[in-house]
Amino acid sequence: MQTIHKPLTIFALLLTQSVYARDAIEHSIAQHASASTGIACPAADSPTFIQKFSEEEPIQKEFTQYTLERLQLDPKSQPEPSTVVRHLHRDQLRFPIIPSEQERANQMLEIQMDSASAGKASVTLTKLDTDYQVRYHFKKNGCWMLERIEDRSL
Template sequence: MGGLDKLFFALLLTSAGSCQAAQLNTQSDAPTNTSLSVCPAQDISFFIQRFSSDETVQRSYTTVQPVEFPVMPLVQERKDNALVLQLEDVTAATARVNLAKADTDYLVSYYFKMDDCWRLVRIENQSL
């Protein structure tokens, strides 16, 4: 798809309420601050649903360097390993998501900050 076609497609999908599809078709691996960027969700709970289930969204909205992707295990891996996501310490500008496994010392905290969209800014592995 050419640049104008992508722009038209993104605008069409955005106006139709399909921001998620537009996000996947208009974003490069690096986040941008242009008006063409379409945040997957402004609400942190909806954003985390998208972020935790789509490596492309993780690549677009992660500022932590260097990291391996996916930075957060995707749905099937979490299910296979009995890992549970829990949203914590939510404010208008920050949030923490804990990834834990019951009855173990496994705990990884993901810290998000809101600018034009939520972005992963820090990861802390607190597992023993």
């Protein structure tokens, strides 16, 4: 009977899309690996992950949570701008979500790490002398994932 269970177990493990690891601090964590693209988690620490995320569109597509929450100010609302919340599917997003270092230089955009902890990180993209301000929120669940965008530009 055990000879039947072993092949079935191996087969079931091969069908899964996540590789599970045991971490002494975080207990069980899931390390995301795509079945379609095979992209492994680019980095464990948030600064390195965000740098790689901003440079490679395939990484952005793979490590963005769908549906993605996007908050955006509506400057036409009265008496003050209100926040509009949308939940976007992959086909509703335009990539790259974060411009590459070269594109940021071309557009005179600056990126700054706002906060980073063991499980959350955020960066803000700004343009000097303008009201352009977009904050990107990442959450770690095995690997970092973009989970929310807050566009505070007017």
